[in-house]
Amino acid sequence: MLITESTDNGTWDTPAKLKGLEESGSWKLWKNIAKKDKAFGNPNPFCDNIDLQKWYSFTATMKDSTFLDYMENFSGNVDGTGGLVTLTDSNWLMSFVIARQPHFPNQPDDVKIFWGYGLYPDRKGNYIGKTMAECTGAEILEELYYHLKIQDRMKPITEAGKVNCIPVAMPFIDSLFMPREIGDRPDVIPKGATNFAFLGQFAEASKDCVFTVEYSVRTAQMAVYGLFDTGKKVHPMYDSAHNPKYLLGALIAINR
Ligand SMILES: Cc1cc2nc3c(=O)[nH]c(=O)nc-3n(C[C@H](O)[C@H](O)[C@H](O)COP(=O)(O)OP(=O)(O)OC[C@H]3O[C@@H](n4cnc5c(N)ncnc54)[C@H](O)[C@@H]3O)c2cc1C
Structure with a gap:
């Protein structure tokens, strides 16, 4: 899509x-x-x-x-x-x-x-x-x-x-x-799938932020590294949701 x-x-x-x-x-x-x-x-x-x-x-x-x-x-x-x-x-x-x-x-x-x-x-x-x-x-x-x-x-x-x-x-x-609700976005590799995957903005990449090019790239990494034996790891998400600095920034922005 x-x-x-x-x-x-x-x-x-x-x-x-x-x-x-x-x-x-x-x-x-x-x-x-x-x-x-x-x-x-x-x-x-x-x-x-x-x-x-x-x-x-x-x-x-x-x-x-x-x-x-x-x-x-x-x-x-x-x-x-x-x-x-x-x-x-x-x-x-x-x-x-x-x-x-x-x-x-x-x-x-x-x-x-x-x-x-x-x-x-x-x-x-x-x-x-x-x-x-x-x-x-x-x-x-x-x-x-x-x-x-x-x-x-x-x-x-x-x-x-x-x-x-x-x-x-x-x-x-x-x-x-x-x-949306949980499950509206399919998993990148749906349960049991061995030779296909969902890529891009409408596949589930937990904690990632949609719209970005990074999101699509991450789903592609999840698909390829999940289905093939590459020995590579998906680039980890930056966990800003638990960083007090960004939470405070968000609070200030919401109340602006
Ligand atoms: C105006 C605009 C501004 C944006 N600004 C930003 C930004 O500043 N920062 C950011 O991170 N993201 C931005 N985005 C979002 C970002 O561009 C997209 O989320 C990202 O490009 C999606 O990548 P994708 O690989 O999933 O899909 P796409 O980049 O859309 O790639 C899909 C490819 O599949 C091809 N294709 C389609 N159908 C077929 C077919 N039947 N057979 C073969 N090939 C086919 C298409 O031609 C296309 O090349 C912006 C998007 C838009 C539209």
Whole structure:
């Protein structure tokens, strides 16, 4: 099962389409497998409520450095050093990340890219009178510029055709965070299995934190080291849940 299953890309002029279970091969596959044995888990809590699981993101590509220069001056962070920027006043709760440039090995020096998302895609924007889900790539960037107060600065660059933005609809991206019961995630190696295993975000790796690449890698280690005689051990979990320093940090964060 992929959290990016049934993802759809829009364009500069068209919004992304939200697909559903019908278009989703991997979720249907798990549903069919799960009917055969309880040990194969229960996919339903993870995939049956797309409105709670979906997420919209966007990628901007600019043949111009104005946006990145502005952000560097404004935040004091050179690209790749700032982490997420969250626009807390944004109705969509937009965030964006400027990764170290070039992000791609073949990215030309004069091309800059960044990535962002909105956590409330069904709310109307503060500037654009549409939900994020209804917006084209151009409209999403307009909303972003509005929050950063750089609409005038970016206008000539946009009009010169130097900017592109691809909106993306991901119906299952948060499915791994859905409330679940013990047994909904199958064991990596279900009891009695000798020649197959479940890998990735929906297999059980106790105490690990889903969404991360590490989680998927750990399940792969559990499968390979469990089924083959490699003499290797699964990389141990860092037990932060019993570390007073992190517990205190969590308590402070919850009460902020
Ligand atoms: C926008 C976004 C941001 C993220 N940010 C972070 C982050 O900052 N930190 C972090 O740790 N994690 C992040 N993640 C999560 C992380 O990327 C995933 O959890 C991780 O990549 C899952 O790894 P995987 O190997 O289980 O699955 P995938 O990486 O999805 O790999 C599955 C592979 O199987 C292939 N495949 C699918 N179907 C078939 C088929 N029928 N036949 C053959 N091959 C097939 C796919 O093409 C794919 O290559 C992010 C995810 C997204 C979408």
